[in-house]
Amino acid sequence: MSVALETVLARAGLKATAAEFLELVEDAARRLAPPHPTPGAYFSPDQRDALAEVGLDLSPRVDSDPDPRARAVATQAVLRDTALTVTEVAAQLGVDASRIRHRLADGRLTGWKDRGGWRLPAWQFADARVLPGLDVVLHAVPPDQPPLVVAGFMTTPQEDLPLGDRQATPREWLLAGGDPHRVARLASVMGSPA
Incomplete structure (x- = not known):
């Protein structure tokens, strides 16, 4: 196996x-x-x-x-395995590690503390840069939403984000230059009853 x-x-x-x-x-x-x-x-x-x-x-x-937990467990494992350390993100973005910690503190990046320090989900980076407009979106995310929920939202197609002839994920939308405020409006109700 x-x-x-x-x-x-x-x-x-x-x-x-x-x-x-x-x-x-x-x-x-x-x-x-x-x-x-x-x-x-x-x-x-x-x-x-x-x-x-x-x-x-x-x-x-x-x-x-x-067991409905199986998908959640697998998703959580992948999220944790693909997450980056502060040092890795700093190297990828070409900045000092203290700037990454400052962005985490300001809510311009998201992550969680794990054994050995901060872990930052990889979905928020592309081509050695932070997703455009990510800070606008992250400031709209309710503070009680865990990283797995935020990752699920950012990587799941949303009907309110059309890109060509298909629904885009918030990540794809931002990468394509879409209005981050549109994603922020969707993110602001994350976890709210439908």
Whole structure:
């Protein structure tokens, strides 16, 4: 299996051995809440009735159901594996590492503290530069949104961002010179009920 996994990792451009990647997956799975066998237990009887009334299925998950955490764990592992250190970003942008830390503090770059220091998601960089208009977008992102949610938003096509005959991701939109304020408006409601 490790040879097949290393082949997949190489094709995806991920710089990790099979063992390192599996360690990331295990760590991400540990961080996620364990699956709850009875989702209805999270709610009061009145809440369960209201949710059932609008069609939400609160029945316990059965063993044959796919585990919804699997995709999240894999995505989290890839996000962490492809993230860059402050030193790597500084070298890529041709600036001092202190400027990168300053941009993180000002909210002009996003990242998280991990063992060994800051990690910055790679999606916010292209061609040895920061995405144009990224600072406008990041200032609109609600502060309670974790890096995985922000990465998902920035790399998922949005119907409000047409690019030619298709929907663009916010990242593609910014790279194509699209108005960052348009992306910021979408980002500002991230995590809000639809």
